[in-house]
Amino acid sequence: MRITVIDVAKAAGVSRTTVSNVFSGKGKYSNETREAVLEAAKKLGYKPNLAARALITNRSRLIGLILPSYVDANTLTNSPFYNIIIDSIYSVLRLEACYDLIIYSVPDKDQLARVNDWIDMRNVDGILAVGEYENAFLQDLNAKGLPVVLIDNYARGAFANFSYINSDDEMGGYLAARHLLEKGHRKIAICGDLAGPLMQKRQQGYRSALREAGCPEYVFDQTAIAIAAPFDAGVHFARRLTEQGCEAAFCTEDMTAIGLIHGLLQQGVQVGRAFGVIGFDNIHFGKQIFPRLSTMDQNIFEKGQTATKTLLETIERQARRGSRLILPVSLVKREST
């Protein structure tokens, strides 16, 4: 049925070892042999079977991406951030050729065990994980001895074998708040998801900037209102912010900022003039709303690409593990501030 190395070997008048050598570029063979093999393969339409190859080489050429899914099944739908990450990963995998990505989005702790099984059964060559996970899970991951690159994770001390890529979240929070201060605002809120090390960094930056300026903090914590979706949380906070007399807000992620702007607009508030809003992430969406969203750019695409390249270096060339990278962030001024 299927064309195999044996068929090609027969057609080219060589052994299967030679066919294998030609296709993998290993071993030695004459140029004529090479031509003959390639021609036979082409004529027969031979395609190597990756599963068979994986069995013997112990390389599946599969990369596993682990994503936290906050709400429901709609991980990608609800998070433009992940979409950019996935695009960026593929942009690298296609260049290196023959790698594929499989995704596991983890809605709750019960699933964590299944992710573990999944990694083993698929025999992935490496793991890319976005966001924060409980320690027990990271320990399991570590025990597998696989190359792992973590994005937006601050559990750095404990796992020396993991590589990390983060953005300068604290600086981002600081610069965002400073920008609002420079625009003349004094009553500046922080709102959105404030839980976990990453968001705490952003909040810390905000806090430093306000303290420097001698301004009070207005904290609107999404986890306190039990709304899981960032956009909806933003909408929800709009009224509370104006009621409390705030003049501007730093949202810890763009989707919350977009929700906040939506809510403010509904109230008839002139966003940008009467009320400044700045987000964090710089998803495309931010420049498609009106007024366009000011934000902290963290170059998500580059982040994902770098993570993928780092992983591939480890897989293919046994690059040293445990690299730590903090990417700079930069202010993007638009009309919402």
Next chain:
Amino acid sequence: MRITVIDVAKAAGVSRTTVSNVFSGKGKYSNETREAVLEAAKKLGYKPNLAARALITNRSRLIGLILPSYVDANTLTNSPFYNIIIDSIYSVLRLEACYDLIIYSVPDKDQLARVNDWIDMRNVDGILAVGEYENAFLQDLNAKGLPVVLIDNYARGAFANFSYINSDDEMGGYLAARHLLEKGHRKIAICGDLAGPLMQKRQQGYRSALREAGCPEYVFDQTAIAIAAPFDAGVHFARRLTEQGCEAAFCTEDMTAIGLIHGLLQQGVQVGRAFGVIGFDNIHFGKQIFPRLSTMDQNIFEKGQTATKTLLETIERQARRGSRLILPVSLVKREST
């Protein structure tokens, strides 16, 4: 190193056949045997190797998703539609367990050959393809004899073995235009991507509605202006629409409508009152802008789920191929009209 059936068989005091039988649910074995095998497997931490299984069963438990990528590497980033599709696919694959999705987004014709190789090398169990492709490619696909489900593709006659899932695009165009007419508009434009069978259906519906009402057509074709990104095209058309005295527009996809609204707002046009805009798709984004976008809902999530279930039925239970499904669309009225 790795725990295999042999280890489990030894620990449980049975043969590897029995272990295999227990794990696949095939063959016969006593309840005690089953317990013993399961316990041994658990104690040893045995996980079946899917690549090995694939080799013998010829089932990779991999589904291939083929996506057209119009612009650049940013397929997912630029198309919220695809994100919903992917989420919907995963929502089904996780239920059926042990299936994974691998994605190939095809930027140009040169890549089509590589997709072919990719399908063979990964030995996918079935193909989900979104959008339109040239006939030669579909023929290649057909020749493989794999289960194929096409979403939003109108090449229906030629490939009896493919299953198709479409939305009622013509009705959608009709209802969208009718809605604009009922709002009292007379000068109603159609704008965006108008190329290909699917978009032509939408245009045809628009045309029928306008003819019935005796209104003139205003056609703004995105392909004519060589802007690949739907949002940017929408922005671009805003000025031209008002210059031509149009009062409303039906955009053939939401992202274009969102761009159009953005452009109109920039001009100071009161979208919703002075100018009606309706889109097509009902992506989440449409209700996150302000004013919120009226649109034709095509229940993308359900569409993707149905496609996936159809594919799985064919793969797992040899369901008859070549089913044809047209999903209804419905009007979603919001503030942009």
Next chain:
DNA sequence: CTGAAAGCGCTTACAG
């Protein structure tokens, strides 16, 4: 530079 042999981890007839 080339080939015969062994084996990756599993499943599938087949015989008992």
Next chain:
DNA sequence: CTGAAAGCGCTTACAG
């Protein structure tokens, strides 16, 4: 109900 044997399609020492 259970086990020994063959084989999926490939690669990897190893011998020539």
